[in-house]
Structures are given as structure tokens and as C-alpha cells.
Amino acid sequence: MKRKPEKARKARPASSRPKPPREKKPLMDVTQEVEITHDTTLTTFLAAQKTAGGKVRKKPAEMPPALLKVKGNRRYEIARILAQGGMGVVCEARDLTSDRIVAMKLLPRDGEQQPGDNELFIREAKVTARLEHPNIIPVHELGEDENDNAFYTMKFVRGVTLTEILMQIRNGRRDLADEYNVNNLLTVFQKTCDAVAFAHSRRVIHCDLKPGNIMMGDYGEVLVLDWGLAKPVWEGFDAKTSSRPGKPVTDSDLDKTVSEIPTSHIHTDSLGTGLKSGSGKIVGTPSFMSPEQARGRAAEVDERSDIYSLGAILYSILTLRVPVDGADIRDVLKKIITGQIIPPAEYNLLRHGDTFPLIHLPDGHVPQVLSDIVMKAMAVRPEDRYPSVKALQDDIEAYQNGLIWHLVVDEDFRNPETVWSRWEVSGGQYELKEGSLRLHGGEPQLLLLKRDMPLDVRIEFDCFEEGSYLNDIGCIINSLRRESNWDISVSGYAFKYGAYTNSFNVLTRCDNKLWSKAASPLVSGKAYRVQVERVGPRLRMMVDNREVFSVVDPEPLTGAQRTVVALLGWIADTTYTRVRVFTLGTPWKTDILDMAERQLQKSHYGTAMDLFREVLDSFPDAERMERAEKGYRTATARKRAQEHIEEWREKLKKAWPGVECDLRLDARGLSLDIPVGELTDLAPLEGIPLTTLNCSRNRFSSLQPLHRMPLEVLNCADNEIESLEPLRGMKLGQLDCSVNNIRTLQPISRMPLVWLNCADNPLEDGLAALKNVPLNWLNCCLCGITDMGSLRGMPLYMLFADANRFWDLEPLRGLPLNELSFNGNKVSSLEPLRGMKLNDINCAGNDIESLEPLRGMPLSTLKCHSNRIRTLEPLKDMPLSTLTCGGNLLKTLDPFRKNPPKNFWFDCETISTEELEWMRNAWSRDFRYTEYANTAAVLLALRRFDREALRKLAREFEGHRYLFVPRFVRWEEARQICENLGGHLVDILSHEENEFIETFFPYGGSWFWIGLQSSGGKLEWVTEKPVSYRSFVDEMHARTEGPKIYRGRHWFYDVNPDARNCFMIEWDD
Incomplete structure (x- = not known):
């Protein structure tokens, strides 16, 4: 039975969320330091400092100084105890050999150790020593003293923990709140993230991140401490000593698990009641541990567990509280597991008397953006959290730079009236059910947002595709409103995941590829969470919290008319369950060069020129100099175009009376669309510095007036042009010169073309001129081509070469093709295609006898009708959604009798009537194959020329x-x-x-x-x-x-x- 895709989780109503509690008296105390004034042995000294309960005395006992002798004839003098926990004692010590102050951690053999503590202690030292990073304290030495007590020494840093800072602010220290305001605390947090990200790059998970393990030095140092519970996952690590957890904790035995924890391991933590380590199932500090840690599922602990703890630290920075508290440990753990966490921003709703003031925050309120970041990092499901520490840091940095996303649309498709007031379907068929919208059958199919959106925009949506035909989960932004959904889809940025029938991930700008990578990521029935965004020139796509691409467009789209946002698909059966759209607020803190580029995007060319000039006058480095010079040239050219555009429009009106030309200034520069008509002369365009021109479907015979234009995109299809010579030397990236009378492509042989349509031209020298052109996309149908040799080694991913006269595919061997069409040629062998990763082939109307070279390809579409093929067996187990194999020499439809593709057209004269009748009868017994049974019935009636039977069908x-x-x-x-x-x-x-x-x-x-x-x-x-x-x-x-x-x-x-x-x-x- 087919699994249904996971439904989007329903948001908890505000009324049912846990409410912020009234404040209770704090449970926490600042760590005490114990001074030592007299000589003594280390063992005697440590024993004297403990009470009967095992805690360090508030006041030191009167004892002489301690001297520690270690193996290797080194000696340390112990000055004072800094901290004590379940895994040893940390002291300030002097290395008498090198005469330097160090921090020393010891594990005395005092009878309180648990089995394996010594191995864990040594592992902690080795893990910490492995992590050489400015925000991780360095280890100097690991060894044993003369009594076989393990120890290691570290750099000694004078400072306080983040816990102490937050507690002092909570207690009303305004001087400290000024010094450690939220922006400075976020800098501390970012340095903490740097350390954790580095550890993750070395395949180490901390597993016990909390404010008490973040040391802030007197000179700005930020250090992450206590790697005792860290989980190394590098190759060769001994998993037996990695941690103590046993079988996972379930809800039914949660009480028993908690009751087994020794009271010695429950202590007064600096931010509430905490659990340092457990009895074999739970390890960590509850208020800061992830749900998977709280359940004791050690195998599930990974980088995202640390991200949860980082979110909990940020929670404490914002609210001066732990994220979770409760009546007892069990209550705390259960809240973590079930996600009962009060969003930080909800503390803003408490009355003044019900809480202590957050004097370190602007206006005493938690910013909603930071609250949202916390809740994302602390999501119950790991897959809903940030995918990496860097992704979390990026959002924090965006906030620090004043780049704040504002939610403007949150659609769950539950209210039809609301849905259709916001959205419009263009292309394909749709079905709206409570909580979902299904689109299918459109080429393209768009779910258009009716309201206009600015250039900087973020879209998040949840969706899934069903069926064997999988294609293109995506969206468009910055598009133009046009009558045709096709024109809309190609007028802005298009973000495509699993495009070209699940073969590529692609980013296009105005239908030109900016980035692509071969991939087949889509799985039928699997739910995907997609996020795309534009910030200035940067375009980014994430799927399931993993970055697909992050690309900078050197010439980003601009213009106030680029307001269209839409979800995008092609034919595939796609269901959407939630869509959220955000706009970016105006930055209150930004780099002057970024500001200049944003003014350029907004078509404020004079302002942009002034800002770029200011950068150029400030002696920038080479990279900034290049950006500023390019921006200044672009702004200057566009300012000139802006000043003359009305003059040029009048010029065209006089030259072509009654012709409504669209001359506009956009991201590419000056663009002109000439409507379909009977124009014959391009002379009125002389002197207009066009970068994009569409003059297709007219009667132009010469391109001479375009000579020396700065054209980058030209569509002159369906005219009477005979020569491309006037284009020689241009830097065209896209050219459509199809349906003309062009006889040679030689003038474009040195162009940086990536897209070319030269179809339906009588090319006398074929494709010879394209030998060194870096094409990704080529249509050369109906050009009389006899040899494909010039395409050898070309980076083509789509090739259309129908209705030519070539017979050999050898030049195509090894090309990165995704789609190939050569219908109506003289090809007899597919052997050169063997081993390629093609997804779509149209080889109909050739002389092909065998499909064997296609065996193992990831084909979803194969059109091989009208050949001489005798068997379909090489196609067995292919993920085909469309197969046209009629007009061949087939006698049976094996291996597709029992599992035919969705689109399956198979009529062959060589298939006997008995075989057709057998298939009709077999398929008619299974409701899933009714359409195939009807197809067989149509073919049988046609063979018998049974008009009445056909009419009934x-x-x-x-x-x-x-x-x-x-x-x-x-x-x-x-x-x-x-x-x-x-x-x-x-x-x-x-x-x-x-x-x-x-x-x-x-x-x-x-x-x-x-x-x-x-x-x-x-x-x-x-x-x-x-x-x-x-x-x-x-x-x-x-x-x-x-x-x-x-x-x-x-x-x-x-x-x-x-x-x-x-x-x-x-x-x-």
C-alpha cells in the first residue's frame, strides 16, 4: 500500500501554548572560589574541602599548600579550586618547570568514580586537544600523578562564565547590561557558534552546551569549555568509551529512568535545576539538552543536537531564564520531549509586576525575529532545526545587520475564500481540499500571489509530488505581470528543484541559466520543505534545511515592475500544504557598497553612482574595487539610458507609426520588444544602446543596423534574414535566429553563447562554426545537418536535432546531456549513448534496431516509435512515465504487460490480434489499468474497422x-x-x-x-x-x-x- 506523504504539522493555537510563568525566587548561586594558604598534600587538601554531601565548602579549610608530583619528574603547585563536577576538579596551578599559570583538571581516585570514568576523562582531554581553535581552550599536557590520578592542563584564562553575566544582569546590574547589551551578547554567541561549527567540522558533537560552559575572558576571549560529554564520530574512534547511554528512554519508563539518577548528580545549576550526567540513559544538562538526548537516544545525537542547545543558550541570553523548568526532573524532561517551550517573545506580554525587566534588550522587549530564530533552533524534530551552525549564524548576522524578514502571507489552504483572495492558478488543473492545493497538467502551472512583492523576498513552502512523472518543484520571483503564464515564468528568477524531469537543480534568470547541477532528488510521495530567497544580488535555495545553491547574480534584476511571486511546476502532480512569504525590511546597518548596489537595483542610478564613487575614493581592496568599478559603469550607462529613453521612444513612434514597441530599462540594461508584424527595416534602432532585443516574426532581412550594439540577448526568429555577419564580435549569450534563410553560423563562432536556436535554416556548412562555443542548450532541427562532429566535448545538457540527415551519434558520447531529441534522422545505433545519464530521449523515425545501449539509464521519457525495434527488454526496471514504441517490429510488450508506464502508446502491426485481446482482458481485470485496456480496445476496433465500437469508446x-x-x-x-x-x-x-x-x-x-x-x-x-x-x-x-x-x-x-x-x-x- 502506497505511503501517504507526511502532512504538514498543525500549528498549536496561541490559547493552548504554555504561558509565561510569574517569576519565582532564583535557584542559582554563582560558583565560589576557594583560596589555599598553607602547604599540604593534594589528596588531603581535596578531602578537607568537601562536606559530607560531597560539595566544595563555601569557606576553605585551613590547610597548607598542595604540591602535585606527576610522572616524568614534573611538578605543579595547586593554588585554588575553580570548579568541581561529576567528572573531576578544576584548579588553578603553577607549572614549576616552565613557571606558568595553568588550569588543571584532575580525576582523583576517591571512591566516588563510576566504571569507565577514567576512560571518559582521558577521552575528554584528547577530544579537547584535537580541537585547536581560538574559541576552544587549548590543552597543554595529559598525564598521571604519582598516585595514578589522571589529569590534564589547559591555558588559564581569567574571566567569568556567561551564566554569571546573565545572572548579574537579571539581578539589575545596569552597568553590566550596558556593557553586555544584546548586540554584544550576540557577538559572544557568534564566537560560541564558531567554536561549535569548528568542532562539527572535526566530527565532534559537544552534547553539553550551556551558558555555564562558555567562559568570557577579561580581554574579550570567548571559550567553550567542558568537552567531557562530547561525542566524537571520527573514523577509528572507540564507541565503547563514547558515553554511558544504554537503551533509549520511552515515555513508559521515564519515571523509572529519572528515579535511578543518584542525588549526587542533581545539583544547583547556574540557570536552574540541572542534571550533569545520568545513570546510564540520560547524559547532559536537562534545560539545555535536545529531545533526543532527553530520551536517551544516543544514536540519534548529531550536530543538530548541539544546534538545539545553542538555541537554548540564545533563549537564556534573551530572557535571562532557562528555556524549560518544572516541578522535578521528570517534568523538565517531558517538556523538552514534547516541545512545551514558551517562545521568548511571549515574555513581552507579561505585565511589569509579573517579571523582572530585560534591561539588556532594546526597549526591554525580546525582538520577534530573534525569538523565531530560537524556536527554529529548538524544534522538537531535528529535521526542522537549522541544518548547520552556519545557517543559524547567518540568521543572527542578518539580524545584526538590520536585515529582518517580515511575514506577509501565511497560507495553509484551509479557507477557500482566503485562498482565492490571495492566489490565482494559471495553467493546468487544480483541486483545493482542506489543508492542501493540488496542481497538475500545466506547462507551466503557476500558483500566482495576487499582491505585488518587492525585489528582496523569501518564500517557504511544503509540498510533495505523486506518480511516476516527477518534475520541477520550484517557484519564481521578480517576474513581470504578463497575459501568458509562459511569459510570466520566464521573465524573472526561477528556482527549480528536480527540473527537466527530475534531472537537474537549476536557477534561471529570464530563462537563462545562472546555475545548474545534475541531480535526481525527487521521490514520489515524499514531503519537501523548500525555502528560496533573494537578498540584493544573492539568490539562495534550501530544501529540507539543506542548501541547494547560493549564487550571486553579477547583474541582478531591477525595476519597480518586477513584483510577481509564484509557485512553479511543469505537468507533475504536485500538492502544496503550506506557503509563507516574507519581505525584507530596510537595513538599519549596512556596508556602503551593498547600499550602492541596492540603489542600483531600485533604479536610483544617480544615488548609486555617488555611492560607488565614494567607495572608489576610499582606497578599497581589489575585490571591492572591481565591484565598485563595474557598478559605477553600469549605473552610468543606465543613467544615460534613463535620460534618453523618452527621446528614443519618440524616435521609434515616428519611424514605425502605429507599432506599440516596448522599450524599457531593466536589469540587463535597455530592452526592446517589437511586436509581431510586417516591419522590414531595423534602421530606426541605430544609436540606441540595446542590450536585449526581440524583433521576431516580422519581415526584417538585414541585421546591419545592430552592428556594434552592446547586445547580450537577441531574438530575430521567423524573419527573412540571410546573414549573421553584423553580429560578429558581439558578446551575445543567447541567440534565437530560427526560421530564417541563414546559410552559415561562422560570424558567431567566437561568441560566449550558452543558448542557441538556429532551427529551420539551410546551413550549408552545418555546425562547424560552433566547435569552440560553450553551449549548454542547442536547437538545430531542420538544418540539413549531416555531421555532428563539431559538438564533440561541448557542455550541452539539452540538444534538439530533429529532421536532419545525420546517422552517427558518436560525437555525442560522454556529453552531460539530460535531454536529447533526434527524431527523423538516419541513426541506426544508440551505442554512443551507453552509460550516459539521459532522462528524456526522442529517437523516433530513425533506423534503430536495438535499445540495449539504454539499459540502466534513468529515463523517464522515451519516444522510440517508428523504428525497427524488436524487444523492449532493455527497458526493464526503468522509471519510465512516458513510452511511445508503436510502429516497430514488436511482438510482445514485455516487460510492461504488468506494470505499464503512465503514458504508453504501443501499436505495432507485428503485435498479433490475440496478443492485443489478451492484454485488453488482463488489464480490464484491474481498475488501475482501465486506461490501458481502453487503448487496446481502440486498437482492436480500428483493426476491424468497427466504427460503432469506436464511437462507443x-x-x-x-x-x-x-x-x-x-x-x-x-x-x-x-x-x-x-x-x-x-x-x-x-x-x-x-x-x-x-x-x-x-x-x-x-x-x-x-x-x-x-x-x-x-x-x-x-x-x-x-x-x-x-x-x-x-x-x-x-x-x-x-x-x-x-x-x-x-x-x-x-x-x-x-x-x-x-x-x-x-x-x-x-x-x-
């Missing part, structure tokens, strides 16, 4: 019958079959009819002939009905000559003039 809509026929034929043959059956190829005359047809394909993957073609520049339905409704993906697909294709609610044309596809028949009665 059809679906009705507004008095018409529709039937999808999964047979691969040319368009003209499909038209003839439909007419012979008394119907016609489907015509689509309304939006409602278009949407109805999409319901045939709940998992996407539709690609079939419709009864529409373009002939002589005119669109015609086979029924001769008027073409009043259109759903073309773009105008170029409408204008291109030939029959049309339906795909995912949009209409296309097939670049292969000899293509064989499935089709849909319609009966009008």
Missing part, C-alpha cells in the same frame, strides 16, 4: 464524440482514416473544448495531430470552419507551413515533415 462533449487514437501515422493518413470512419480530425473551436481535450491526458505527454494546417500563410480546419479560437504556444507555430499538433493545451507544428504521430477523431453527431 469515445467521450462526449456538447453533443460531439471524441476519441484519441494511439496509432502512429502521417497527418494526411490520419485525416483519411477519420473520414473513412465517418468523422474528421478534431477541430477545436473554443477554450472550453480545448480544456476538455486536455482531460484525456491527466499525466501530460499529449502530442497528436489535430485537423488544422497552415497553407499559403492561411490557417484552415479540415472541416472548413472558421479559425476563430487559437491556442498556439506562439505566433511562429501558427505561421509555419504544415499541419498542427496538440500538446498540453497548446498548439505546435512538428518540425519533422515526415513525422508520424497519434491523432484524435471527432464525430459531430
